[in-house]
Amino acid sequence: MTGPMESILNRLYPAWVIACKSAGRALFRKRCLIIAAVCGLPILAALAFRISIRPQPPGQHLALGGYQFYANLQATAFLQFLIPIVPLFLGTAAINDEIEEKTLIFLFLRPVSKFLIVLAKTVSVMISSTVILGVTGVLAFLICASTPGAAMLPGDLPLLMKDLWVYAMASFAYAGFFLFLGVKFRHPHIPALIFVFAWDEYAAYLPGSMGILNIKHYVTSIFPHQADQESFLRVLSYHEPVQPFLAVLVLLGIGLVFSFLAFAVFQSKDYGFEKASA
Protein backbone atom coordinates (compact mmCIF):
# COMPACT_ATOMS: atom_id res chain seq x y z
CA MET A 1 0.00 0.00 0.00
CA THR A 2 2.93 2.30 0.74
CA GLY A 3 4.23 2.02 -2.83
CA PRO A 4 1.25 3.36 -4.82
CA MET A 5 0.45 5.97 -2.15
CA GLU A 6 4.04 7.19 -2.13
CA SER A 7 3.99 7.34 -5.92
CA ILE A 8 0.78 9.43 -5.89
CA LEU A 9 2.20 11.78 -3.24
CA ASN A 10 5.43 12.15 -5.23
CA ARG A 11 3.40 13.06 -8.31
CA LEU A 12 1.39 15.62 -6.35
CA TYR A 13 4.42 17.11 -4.57
CA PRO A 14 5.36 19.60 -7.36
CA ALA A 15 1.72 20.74 -7.53
CA TRP A 16 1.78 21.34 -3.78
CA VAL A 17 5.00 23.35 -4.15
CA ILE A 18 3.37 25.52 -6.86
CA ALA A 19 0.21 25.96 -4.75
CA CYS A 20 2.12 27.09 -1.65
CA LYS A 21 4.52 29.38 -3.53
CA SER A 22 1.75 30.97 -5.58
CA ALA A 23 -0.44 31.49 -2.50
CA GLY A 24 2.46 33.10 -0.64
CA ARG A 25 3.25 35.41 -3.55
CA ALA A 26 -0.43 36.34 -4.03
CA LEU A 27 -0.63 37.53 -0.43
CA PHE A 28 2.21 40.01 -0.98
CA ARG A 29 1.04 41.58 -4.22
CA LYS A 30 -0.32 45.12 -4.44
CA ARG A 31 -3.72 43.69 -5.35
CA CYS A 32 -3.88 42.27 -1.85
CA LEU A 33 -3.93 45.78 -0.37
CA ILE A 34 -7.24 46.47 -2.15
CA ILE A 35 -8.62 43.16 -0.92
CA ALA A 36 -7.41 43.95 2.60
CA ALA A 37 -9.14 47.33 2.45
CA VAL A 38 -12.41 45.66 1.41
CA CYS A 39 -12.01 43.04 4.15
CA GLY A 40 -11.39 45.81 6.65
CA LEU A 41 -15.01 47.02 6.31
CA PRO A 42 -16.66 44.25 8.39
CA ILE A 43 -13.88 44.62 10.96
CA LEU A 44 -14.65 48.34 11.18
CA ALA A 45 -18.34 47.48 11.53
CA ALA A 46 -17.51 45.06 14.36
CA LEU A 47 -15.36 47.73 16.04
CA ALA A 48 -18.13 50.31 15.72
CA PHE A 49 -20.56 47.83 17.26
CA ARG A 50 -18.14 47.00 20.06
CA ILE A 51 -17.52 50.68 20.89
CA SER A 52 -21.24 51.47 20.91
CA ILE A 53 -22.02 48.77 23.46
CA ARG A 54 -21.99 49.74 27.11
CA PRO A 55 -22.11 47.25 30.00
CA GLN A 56 -25.73 46.54 30.91
CA PRO A 57 -27.12 46.78 34.43
CA PRO A 58 -27.60 43.38 36.10
CA GLY A 59 -30.69 41.57 34.82
CA GLN A 60 -30.82 43.44 31.53
CA HIS A 61 -29.77 41.96 28.22
CA LEU A 62 -28.61 43.57 25.00
CA ALA A 63 -31.09 43.68 22.15
CA LEU A 64 -28.28 42.60 19.83
CA GLY A 65 -25.48 40.67 21.53
CA GLY A 66 -21.95 39.93 20.36
CA TYR A 67 -22.86 36.50 19.00
CA GLN A 68 -25.86 37.80 17.04
CA PHE A 69 -23.80 40.61 15.57
CA TYR A 70 -21.07 38.16 14.51
CA ALA A 71 -23.69 35.85 12.96
CA ASN A 72 -25.26 38.78 11.08
CA LEU A 73 -21.85 39.86 9.87
CA GLN A 74 -21.15 36.36 8.58
CA ALA A 75 -24.54 36.03 6.90
CA THR A 76 -24.34 39.41 5.20
CA ALA A 77 -20.82 40.73 4.67
CA PHE A 78 -19.13 37.34 4.39
CA LEU A 79 -21.64 35.07 2.66
CA GLN A 80 -23.08 37.71 0.32
CA PHE A 81 -19.90 39.60 -0.47
CA LEU A 82 -16.46 38.62 0.82
CA ILE A 83 -16.60 34.86 0.26
CA PRO A 84 -17.13 35.23 -3.51
CA ILE A 85 -15.23 38.52 -3.98
CA VAL A 86 -11.87 37.52 -2.48
CA PRO A 87 -11.48 34.41 -4.72
CA LEU A 88 -12.75 36.53 -7.64
CA PHE A 89 -9.84 38.96 -7.36
CA LEU A 90 -7.27 36.24 -6.71
CA GLY A 91 -8.68 33.56 -9.05
CA THR A 92 -9.04 35.66 -12.20
CA ALA A 93 -5.42 36.78 -11.78
CA ALA A 94 -3.82 33.51 -10.70
CA ILE A 95 -2.81 32.35 -14.17
CA ASN A 96 -3.33 35.63 -16.02
CA ASP A 97 -0.53 37.28 -14.01
CA GLU A 98 1.90 34.55 -15.05
CA ILE A 99 0.77 34.84 -18.68
CA GLU A 100 1.15 38.63 -18.72
CA GLU A 101 4.46 38.59 -16.86
CA LYS A 102 5.62 35.71 -19.11
CA THR A 103 6.80 33.64 -16.15
CA LEU A 104 4.54 30.70 -17.01
CA ILE A 105 7.34 29.33 -19.18
CA PHE A 106 9.36 28.47 -16.07
CA LEU A 107 6.52 26.21 -14.86
CA PHE A 108 5.89 24.70 -18.29
CA LEU A 109 9.48 23.51 -18.60
CA ARG A 110 9.19 21.20 -15.59
CA PRO A 111 8.08 17.58 -15.39
CA VAL A 112 4.61 18.59 -14.19
CA SER A 113 1.46 18.12 -16.28
CA LYS A 114 -0.40 21.26 -17.27
CA PHE A 115 -3.53 19.99 -15.51
CA LEU A 116 -1.61 19.72 -12.24
CA ILE A 117 -0.29 23.26 -12.75
CA VAL A 118 -3.86 24.56 -13.20
CA LEU A 119 -5.11 22.53 -10.23
CA ALA A 120 -2.22 23.81 -8.13
CA LYS A 121 -3.22 27.37 -9.03
CA THR A 122 -6.82 26.63 -7.94
CA VAL A 123 -5.53 25.29 -4.62
CA SER A 124 -3.26 28.33 -4.26
CA VAL A 125 -6.28 30.65 -4.63
CA MET A 126 -8.14 28.53 -2.08
CA ILE A 127 -5.24 28.85 0.37
CA SER A 128 -4.74 32.59 -0.04
CA SER A 129 -8.50 33.33 0.01
CA THR A 130 -8.96 31.21 3.14
CA VAL A 131 -6.06 33.01 4.83
CA ILE A 132 -7.51 36.44 4.00
CA LEU A 133 -11.09 35.48 4.93
CA GLY A 134 -9.82 33.61 7.98
CA VAL A 135 -7.85 36.55 9.35
CA THR A 136 -10.86 38.82 8.74
CA GLY A 137 -13.24 36.32 10.35
CA VAL A 138 -11.03 35.70 13.40
CA LEU A 139 -10.58 39.44 14.02
CA ALA A 140 -14.32 40.04 13.71
CA PHE A 141 -14.93 37.09 16.04
CA LEU A 142 -12.49 38.38 18.67
CA ILE A 143 -13.96 41.88 18.56
CA CYS A 144 -17.50 40.56 18.92
CA ALA A 145 -16.38 38.15 21.64
CA SER A 146 -15.06 41.08 23.67
CA THR A 147 -18.54 42.61 23.82
CA PRO A 148 -19.70 42.84 27.44
CA GLY A 149 -21.81 39.81 28.28
CA ALA A 150 -21.06 38.11 24.96
CA ALA A 151 -19.84 34.91 26.62
CA MET A 152 -18.55 33.58 23.32
CA LEU A 153 -15.14 32.23 24.21
CA PRO A 154 -14.13 29.45 24.40
CA GLY A 155 -17.41 27.63 23.86
CA ASP A 156 -17.87 29.08 20.38
CA LEU A 157 -14.40 28.22 19.08
CA PRO A 158 -15.76 25.18 17.19
CA LEU A 159 -18.08 27.62 15.41
CA LEU A 160 -15.08 29.67 14.34
CA MET A 161 -13.39 26.49 13.08
CA LYS A 162 -16.53 25.70 11.10
CA ASP A 163 -16.43 29.18 9.56
CA LEU A 164 -12.84 28.63 8.45
CA TRP A 165 -13.86 25.28 6.94
CA VAL A 166 -16.69 26.98 5.02
CA TYR A 167 -14.28 29.65 3.73
CA ALA A 168 -11.94 26.94 2.47
CA MET A 169 -14.62 24.89 0.71
CA ALA A 170 -16.33 27.92 -0.81
CA SER A 171 -12.98 29.36 -1.89
CA PHE A 172 -12.06 26.14 -3.71
CA ALA A 173 -15.30 26.16 -5.75
CA TYR A 174 -15.12 29.89 -6.53
CA ALA A 175 -11.37 29.64 -7.25
CA GLY A 176 -11.90 26.95 -9.90
CA PHE A 177 -14.70 28.95 -11.52
CA PHE A 178 -12.86 32.29 -11.55
CA LEU A 179 -9.64 30.67 -12.70
CA PHE A 180 -11.60 29.29 -15.65
CA LEU A 181 -12.95 32.78 -16.42
CA GLY A 182 -9.44 34.18 -16.07
CA VAL A 183 -8.09 31.78 -18.69
CA LYS A 184 -11.11 32.02 -20.99
CA PHE A 185 -11.59 35.80 -21.19
CA ARG A 186 -9.20 38.64 -21.82
CA HIS A 187 -11.15 40.81 -19.34
CA PRO A 188 -12.50 38.23 -16.88
CA HIS A 189 -13.61 40.69 -14.18
CA ILE A 190 -16.77 41.70 -16.06
CA PRO A 191 -18.26 38.19 -16.41
CA ALA A 192 -16.99 37.36 -12.91
CA LEU A 193 -18.74 40.36 -11.34
CA ILE A 194 -21.91 39.62 -13.31
CA PHE A 195 -21.77 36.08 -11.97
CA VAL A 196 -21.34 37.16 -8.34
CA PHE A 197 -23.80 40.05 -8.25
CA ALA A 198 -26.38 38.79 -10.72
CA TRP A 199 -26.43 35.05 -11.23
CA ASP A 200 -25.10 33.81 -7.90
CA GLU A 201 -27.26 36.33 -6.03
CA TYR A 202 -30.53 36.11 -7.93
CA ALA A 203 -30.64 32.69 -9.63
CA ALA A 204 -32.43 31.46 -6.53
CA TYR A 205 -35.38 33.77 -7.32
CA LEU A 206 -35.91 32.32 -10.79
CA PRO A 207 -38.83 29.95 -11.21
CA GLY A 208 -38.22 26.24 -10.78
CA SER A 209 -35.07 24.85 -9.26
CA MET A 210 -32.58 27.15 -11.01
CA GLY A 211 -31.23 27.96 -7.55
CA ILE A 212 -29.26 24.74 -7.49
CA LEU A 213 -27.17 26.06 -10.38
CA ASN A 214 -25.31 28.62 -8.32
CA ILE A 215 -22.35 28.16 -6.03
CA LYS A 216 -23.86 30.11 -3.16
CA HIS A 217 -26.64 27.52 -2.84
CA TYR A 218 -24.09 24.93 -1.69
CA VAL A 219 -22.12 27.38 0.43
CA THR A 220 -25.33 28.33 2.23
CA SER A 221 -26.02 24.62 2.85
CA ILE A 222 -22.90 24.31 5.00
CA PHE A 223 -23.03 27.81 6.40
CA PRO A 224 -23.52 27.77 10.19
CA HIS A 225 -25.07 31.24 10.54
CA GLN A 226 -28.34 32.88 9.68
CA ALA A 227 -29.12 36.58 9.66
CA ASP A 228 -31.53 37.81 12.33
CA GLN A 229 -34.14 38.90 9.84
CA GLU A 230 -34.62 37.35 6.45
CA SER A 231 -35.53 39.88 3.76
CA PHE A 232 -38.89 39.69 2.03
CA LEU A 233 -37.21 38.70 -1.21
CA ARG A 234 -35.25 35.99 0.54
CA VAL A 235 -38.53 34.32 1.52
CA LEU A 236 -39.42 34.10 -2.19
CA SER A 237 -36.14 32.48 -3.14
CA TYR A 238 -35.47 28.83 -3.76
CA HIS A 239 -33.33 27.45 -1.03
CA GLU A 240 -33.74 23.92 0.10
CA PRO A 241 -30.45 23.16 1.76
CA VAL A 242 -28.73 20.00 0.60
CA GLN A 243 -27.03 17.67 3.05
CA PRO A 244 -23.75 19.25 4.24
CA PHE A 245 -21.74 16.23 3.05
CA LEU A 246 -23.31 16.46 -0.40
CA ALA A 247 -22.78 20.24 -0.47
CA VAL A 248 -19.08 19.76 0.28
CA LEU A 249 -18.81 17.15 -2.47
CA VAL A 250 -20.54 19.49 -4.95
CA LEU A 251 -18.25 22.41 -3.99
CA LEU A 252 -15.17 20.22 -4.46
CA GLY A 253 -16.64 18.96 -7.74
CA ILE A 254 -17.24 22.53 -8.99
CA GLY A 255 -13.62 23.44 -8.20
CA LEU A 256 -12.30 20.34 -9.96
CA VAL A 257 -14.57 20.55 -13.02
CA PHE A 258 -13.82 24.22 -13.64
CA SER A 259 -10.10 23.58 -13.09
CA PHE A 260 -10.33 20.93 -15.78
CA LEU A 261 -12.21 23.30 -18.10
CA ALA A 262 -9.55 25.96 -17.42
CA PHE A 263 -6.90 23.38 -18.33
CA ALA A 264 -8.78 22.53 -21.56
CA VAL A 265 -8.90 26.22 -22.58
CA PHE A 266 -5.32 26.68 -21.49
CA GLN A 267 -4.20 23.70 -23.57
CA SER A 268 -5.88 25.01 -26.70
CA LYS A 269 -4.22 28.45 -26.56
CA ASP A 270 -0.79 29.32 -27.90
CA TYR A 271 0.30 31.86 -25.32
CA GLY A 272 3.82 32.05 -26.68
CA PHE A 273 3.07 32.70 -30.33
CA GLU A 274 2.47 36.44 -30.12
CA LYS A 275 5.89 36.99 -28.61
CA ALA A 276 7.64 34.48 -30.83
CA SER A 277 6.29 35.89 -34.05
CA ALA A 278 6.96 39.49 -33.10
Added chain:
Amino acid sequence: MNATIEMNGLSKWYEQVIGVNDITAQIGPGVTGLLGPNGAGKTTLLKLLTGQMKPSRGTAHILGHPVWNCPELYRDLGFCPDIDLFYEDMTGMEFLVYLIRLHGYRLHDAHRLADEVLERVHLTEAGNKKIGAYSKGMRQQIKLAQAIFHRPQVLLLDEPLSGMDPVGRKEMIDWIQAHGEEGRTVLVSSHILHEIESMTQRILLINHGMLIAEGNVHEIRELIQSHPCQVSIVSPDREVLSNRLVAFPEVVSIRRGDSEEELLIETRHPDRFHERLTDLILEEKLTIEALSSPDDNLQAVFDYLVQSS
Protein backbone atom coordinates in the same frame (compact mmCIF):
# COMPACT_ATOMS: atom_id res chain seq x y z
CA MET B 1 24.52 10.16 -36.47
CA ASN B 2 22.38 9.26 -33.43
CA ALA B 3 19.78 11.99 -33.65
CA THR B 4 18.60 13.29 -30.29
CA ILE B 5 16.40 15.97 -31.86
CA GLU B 6 14.26 15.06 -34.87
CA MET B 7 11.97 17.39 -36.80
CA ASN B 8 9.78 16.11 -39.56
CA GLY B 9 7.84 18.61 -41.67
CA LEU B 10 7.55 20.81 -38.60
CA SER B 11 5.33 23.83 -39.27
CA LYS B 12 3.64 26.47 -37.20
CA TRP B 13 1.30 29.16 -38.39
CA TYR B 14 -1.24 31.36 -36.71
CA GLU B 15 -3.90 32.88 -38.94
CA GLN B 16 -1.87 34.72 -41.60
CA VAL B 17 1.48 34.55 -39.80
CA ILE B 18 3.87 31.74 -40.64
CA GLY B 19 6.33 31.09 -37.84
CA VAL B 20 8.01 27.90 -39.01
CA ASN B 21 7.55 26.35 -42.41
CA ASP B 22 8.07 22.63 -43.11
CA ILE B 23 11.38 22.08 -41.32
CA THR B 24 12.87 18.59 -41.49
CA ALA B 25 16.20 18.10 -39.73
CA GLN B 26 18.07 15.86 -37.32
CA ILE B 27 20.46 17.04 -34.64
CA GLY B 28 22.89 14.83 -32.77
CA PRO B 29 25.09 15.22 -29.67
CA GLY B 30 27.48 18.18 -29.52
CA VAL B 31 26.86 21.85 -30.14
CA THR B 32 24.73 22.94 -33.12
CA GLY B 33 24.05 26.55 -34.00
CA LEU B 34 20.63 27.78 -35.07
CA LEU B 35 21.40 30.83 -37.13
CA GLY B 36 19.01 33.35 -38.63
CA PRO B 37 18.23 37.06 -38.62
CA ASN B 38 15.74 38.54 -36.18
CA GLY B 39 12.23 37.35 -37.02
CA ALA B 40 13.54 34.32 -38.92
CA GLY B 41 11.56 31.88 -36.76
CA LYS B 42 14.33 30.74 -34.37
CA THR B 43 12.34 31.40 -31.21
CA THR B 44 9.19 29.81 -32.66
CA LEU B 45 11.20 26.73 -33.63
CA LEU B 46 12.67 26.48 -30.11
CA LYS B 47 9.20 26.90 -28.61
CA LEU B 48 7.97 24.05 -30.77
CA LEU B 49 10.94 21.91 -29.75
CA THR B 50 10.32 22.58 -26.07
CA GLY B 51 6.61 21.75 -26.28
CA GLN B 52 5.45 25.27 -25.50
CA MET B 53 3.55 25.37 -28.78
CA LYS B 54 1.60 22.74 -30.61
CA PRO B 55 2.78 22.27 -34.20
CA SER B 56 0.24 23.15 -36.89
CA ARG B 57 1.70 20.32 -38.94
CA GLY B 58 4.56 17.84 -38.66
CA THR B 59 6.23 16.33 -35.62
CA ALA B 60 9.17 16.94 -33.31
CA HIS B 61 10.83 14.31 -31.14
CA ILE B 62 13.55 14.69 -28.53
CA LEU B 63 15.29 11.57 -27.21
CA GLY B 64 12.56 9.59 -28.97
CA HIS B 65 9.69 11.31 -27.12
CA PRO B 66 7.13 13.53 -28.88
CA VAL B 67 7.66 16.98 -27.44
CA TRP B 68 4.02 18.09 -27.26
CA ASN B 69 2.34 17.17 -23.97
CA CYS B 70 5.18 15.15 -22.59
CA PRO B 71 6.15 16.66 -19.20
CA GLU B 72 8.46 13.77 -18.34
CA LEU B 73 10.72 14.92 -21.20
CA TYR B 74 11.77 17.93 -19.10
CA ARG B 75 13.80 15.65 -16.83
CA ASP B 76 16.29 15.43 -19.74
CA LEU B 77 15.64 18.76 -21.43
CA GLY B 78 16.75 22.23 -20.39
CA PHE B 79 15.71 25.47 -22.06
CA CYS B 80 17.09 28.96 -21.65
CA PRO B 81 14.49 31.32 -23.19
CA ASP B 82 15.22 34.70 -24.77
CA ILE B 83 12.72 36.54 -22.55
CA ASP B 84 14.12 38.76 -19.81
CA LEU B 85 11.23 38.33 -17.41
CA PHE B 86 11.39 36.61 -14.04
CA TYR B 87 9.71 36.39 -10.67
CA GLU B 88 11.37 39.70 -9.82
CA ASP B 89 10.42 39.54 -6.13
CA MET B 90 12.33 36.30 -5.57
CA THR B 91 16.03 36.01 -4.86
CA GLY B 92 18.12 33.95 -7.27
CA MET B 93 18.28 31.19 -4.66
CA GLU B 94 14.50 31.18 -4.06
CA PHE B 95 13.86 31.10 -7.81
CA LEU B 96 16.11 28.10 -8.32
CA VAL B 97 14.93 26.21 -5.23
CA TYR B 98 11.32 26.70 -6.38
CA LEU B 99 11.99 25.34 -9.86
CA ILE B 100 14.23 22.51 -8.63
CA ARG B 101 11.48 21.33 -6.27
CA LEU B 102 9.15 21.05 -9.27
CA HIS B 103 11.44 18.23 -10.43
CA GLY B 104 10.48 16.35 -7.26
CA TYR B 105 13.49 17.30 -5.12
CA ARG B 106 12.79 17.85 -1.43
CA LEU B 107 13.70 21.23 0.10
CA HIS B 108 17.11 20.22 1.48
CA ASP B 109 18.26 18.61 -1.79
CA ALA B 110 16.89 21.56 -3.77
CA HIS B 111 19.02 23.96 -1.69
CA ARG B 112 22.11 21.82 -2.25
CA LEU B 113 21.51 21.67 -6.03
CA ALA B 114 20.80 25.41 -6.17
CA ASP B 115 24.08 26.12 -4.34
CA GLU B 116 25.95 23.95 -6.85
CA VAL B 117 24.43 25.53 -9.92
CA LEU B 118 24.85 29.09 -8.57
CA GLU B 119 28.54 28.31 -8.18
CA ARG B 120 28.70 26.96 -11.74
CA VAL B 121 27.27 30.20 -13.15
CA HIS B 122 29.35 32.40 -10.79
CA LEU B 123 26.34 33.76 -8.91
CA THR B 124 27.08 32.40 -5.44
CA GLU B 125 27.41 35.85 -3.90
CA ALA B 126 24.35 37.23 -5.68
CA GLY B 127 22.21 34.23 -4.77
CA ASN B 128 20.48 36.05 -1.93
CA LYS B 129 19.83 39.23 -3.91
CA LYS B 130 16.42 39.83 -5.48
CA ILE B 131 16.39 39.07 -9.21
CA GLY B 132 14.88 42.50 -9.78
CA ALA B 133 18.22 43.99 -8.69
CA TYR B 134 20.33 41.80 -11.04
CA SER B 135 22.34 43.22 -13.94
CA LYS B 136 21.60 42.04 -17.46
CA GLY B 137 24.50 39.60 -17.36
CA MET B 138 23.40 38.17 -14.01
CA ARG B 139 19.88 37.71 -15.35
CA GLN B 140 21.29 35.73 -18.26
CA GLN B 141 23.28 33.60 -15.81
CA ILE B 142 20.30 32.83 -13.56
CA LYS B 143 18.27 31.98 -16.66
CA LEU B 144 20.98 29.56 -17.68
CA ALA B 145 21.11 28.14 -14.16
CA GLN B 146 17.41 27.18 -14.26
CA ALA B 147 18.06 25.31 -17.51
CA ILE B 148 21.09 23.30 -16.40
CA PHE B 149 20.71 22.43 -12.70
CA HIS B 150 19.46 18.92 -13.60
CA ARG B 151 22.30 18.32 -16.09
CA PRO B 152 19.95 17.67 -19.03
CA GLN B 153 20.92 15.50 -22.00
CA VAL B 154 19.48 18.10 -24.37
CA LEU B 155 19.92 21.82 -23.85
CA LEU B 156 18.28 24.51 -25.99
CA LEU B 157 19.56 28.07 -25.63
CA ASP B 158 17.80 31.04 -27.22
CA GLU B 159 20.23 33.92 -27.81
CA PRO B 160 22.21 33.12 -24.65
CA LEU B 161 24.93 35.74 -25.31
CA SER B 162 22.49 38.60 -25.78
CA GLY B 163 23.37 41.53 -23.52
CA MET B 164 26.39 39.89 -21.90
CA ASP B 165 29.66 41.71 -21.43
CA PRO B 166 32.75 40.38 -23.27
CA VAL B 167 34.06 38.47 -20.26
CA GLY B 168 30.66 36.91 -19.62
CA ARG B 169 30.39 35.98 -23.30
CA LYS B 170 33.71 34.17 -23.24
CA GLU B 171 32.77 32.23 -20.12
CA MET B 172 29.42 31.30 -21.61
CA ILE B 173 30.98 30.16 -24.89
CA ASP B 174 33.54 28.03 -23.01
CA TRP B 175 30.78 26.53 -20.91
CA ILE B 176 28.61 25.68 -23.94
CA GLN B 177 31.55 24.05 -25.71
CA ALA B 178 32.43 22.00 -22.63
CA HIS B 179 28.80 20.91 -22.29
CA GLY B 180 28.80 19.73 -25.90
CA GLU B 181 32.10 17.91 -25.46
CA GLU B 182 30.53 15.89 -22.63
CA GLY B 183 28.35 14.27 -25.30
CA ARG B 184 25.22 16.27 -24.58
CA THR B 185 23.14 17.89 -27.29
CA VAL B 186 23.19 21.68 -27.30
CA LEU B 187 21.21 23.77 -29.79
CA VAL B 188 22.13 27.47 -29.57
CA SER B 189 20.29 30.17 -31.47
CA SER B 190 21.80 33.45 -32.53
CA HIS B 191 21.52 36.03 -35.27
CA ILE B 192 25.27 36.61 -35.18
CA LEU B 193 27.43 34.29 -37.23
CA HIS B 194 30.69 34.76 -35.37
CA GLU B 195 29.00 34.00 -32.07
CA ILE B 196 27.87 30.65 -33.40
CA GLU B 197 31.20 30.10 -35.09
CA SER B 198 33.01 30.51 -31.79
CA MET B 199 31.01 27.62 -30.35
CA THR B 200 30.57 25.12 -33.16
CA GLN B 201 31.11 24.29 -36.81
CA ARG B 202 27.65 22.77 -37.26
CA ILE B 203 24.80 25.09 -38.10
CA LEU B 204 21.19 25.21 -39.21
CA LEU B 205 20.40 28.36 -41.17
CA ILE B 206 16.82 29.55 -41.14
CA ASN B 207 15.04 32.53 -42.58
CA HIS B 208 11.33 33.34 -43.02
CA GLY B 209 10.62 30.18 -41.03
CA MET B 210 12.34 27.92 -43.57
CA LEU B 211 15.49 25.87 -43.27
CA ILE B 212 17.79 27.36 -45.89
CA ALA B 213 20.95 25.40 -45.30
CA GLU B 214 22.57 23.08 -42.81
CA GLY B 215 26.13 21.98 -42.48
CA ASN B 216 29.55 23.49 -41.95
CA VAL B 217 29.92 27.06 -40.84
CA HIS B 218 33.01 27.60 -43.02
CA GLU B 219 30.90 27.65 -46.17
CA ILE B 220 28.81 30.44 -44.68
CA ARG B 221 31.96 32.19 -43.47
CA GLU B 222 33.28 32.36 -47.03
CA LEU B 223 30.05 33.94 -48.15
CA ILE B 224 30.20 36.56 -45.46
CA GLN B 225 33.79 37.67 -46.17
CA SER B 226 32.52 40.12 -48.73
CA HIS B 227 30.12 41.62 -46.17
CA PRO B 228 31.94 43.30 -43.26
CA CYS B 229 30.30 42.67 -39.91
CA GLN B 230 29.02 45.69 -37.98
CA VAL B 231 29.54 46.00 -34.21
CA SER B 232 27.88 48.63 -32.04
CA ILE B 233 29.57 49.64 -28.77
CA VAL B 234 28.06 52.04 -26.25
CA SER B 235 30.70 53.35 -23.86
CA PRO B 236 31.35 56.51 -21.84
CA ASP B 237 35.02 55.99 -22.85
CA ARG B 238 34.14 56.33 -26.52
CA GLU B 239 37.04 58.60 -27.44
CA VAL B 240 39.71 56.38 -25.85
CA LEU B 241 38.12 53.32 -27.38
CA SER B 242 37.96 54.90 -30.79
CA ASN B 243 41.66 55.89 -30.68
CA ARG B 244 42.70 52.37 -29.71
CA LEU B 245 40.44 50.59 -32.20
CA VAL B 246 41.88 52.49 -35.15
CA ALA B 247 45.07 50.49 -34.67
CA PHE B 248 43.26 47.14 -34.97
CA PRO B 249 44.04 45.57 -38.38
CA GLU B 250 40.61 43.81 -38.34
CA VAL B 251 38.75 47.12 -38.28
CA VAL B 252 37.53 48.38 -41.66
CA SER B 253 35.82 51.56 -40.46
CA ILE B 254 34.78 53.42 -37.31
CA ARG B 255 32.01 56.00 -37.09
CA ARG B 256 29.82 57.63 -34.47
CA GLY B 257 26.44 56.08 -33.80
CA ASP B 258 23.08 57.70 -33.14
CA SER B 259 23.67 58.30 -29.45
CA GLU B 260 26.50 60.34 -27.93
CA GLU B 261 28.29 57.30 -26.53
CA GLU B 262 27.81 54.89 -29.44
CA LEU B 263 30.52 53.73 -31.83
CA LEU B 264 29.79 51.75 -35.00
CA ILE B 265 32.66 49.56 -36.14
CA GLU B 266 32.92 47.47 -39.29
CA THR B 267 35.18 44.43 -39.27
CA ARG B 268 35.87 41.54 -41.64
CA HIS B 269 37.09 39.31 -38.79
CA PRO B 270 34.57 39.65 -35.98
CA ASP B 271 35.91 36.72 -33.96
CA ARG B 272 39.46 38.12 -33.85
CA PHE B 273 38.05 41.62 -33.28
CA HIS B 274 36.04 40.47 -30.24
CA GLU B 275 39.06 38.68 -28.77
CA ARG B 276 41.21 41.80 -29.05
CA LEU B 277 38.38 44.00 -27.80
CA THR B 278 38.04 41.87 -24.65
CA ASP B 279 41.79 42.17 -23.98
CA LEU B 280 41.67 45.94 -24.57
CA ILE B 281 38.76 46.44 -22.17
CA LEU B 282 40.51 44.49 -19.43
CA GLU B 283 43.88 46.21 -19.95
CA GLU B 284 42.54 49.75 -20.11
CA LYS B 285 39.70 49.11 -17.59
CA LEU B 286 37.20 50.63 -20.00
CA THR B 287 33.47 50.74 -19.27
CA ILE B 288 31.20 49.14 -21.86
CA GLU B 289 27.48 49.75 -21.45
CA ALA B 290 26.28 47.78 -24.44
CA LEU B 291 27.77 45.61 -27.15
CA SER B 292 25.72 44.33 -30.06
CA SER B 293 26.02 43.26 -33.66
CA PRO B 294 23.26 44.48 -35.95
CA ASP B 295 22.52 41.71 -38.40
CA ASP B 296 22.43 43.69 -41.64
CA ASN B 297 25.40 41.79 -43.02
CA LEU B 298 24.02 38.42 -42.11
CA GLN B 299 20.77 39.42 -43.76
CA ALA B 300 22.76 40.08 -46.94
CA VAL B 301 24.10 36.52 -46.80
CA PHE B 302 20.63 35.17 -46.23
CA ASP B 303 19.32 37.17 -49.16
CA TYR B 304 22.11 35.71 -51.25
CA LEU B 305 21.33 32.17 -50.09
CA VAL B 306 17.61 32.57 -50.65
CA GLN B 307 18.23 33.91 -54.13
CA SER B 308 20.68 31.15 -55.01
CA SER B 309 18.32 28.46 -53.72
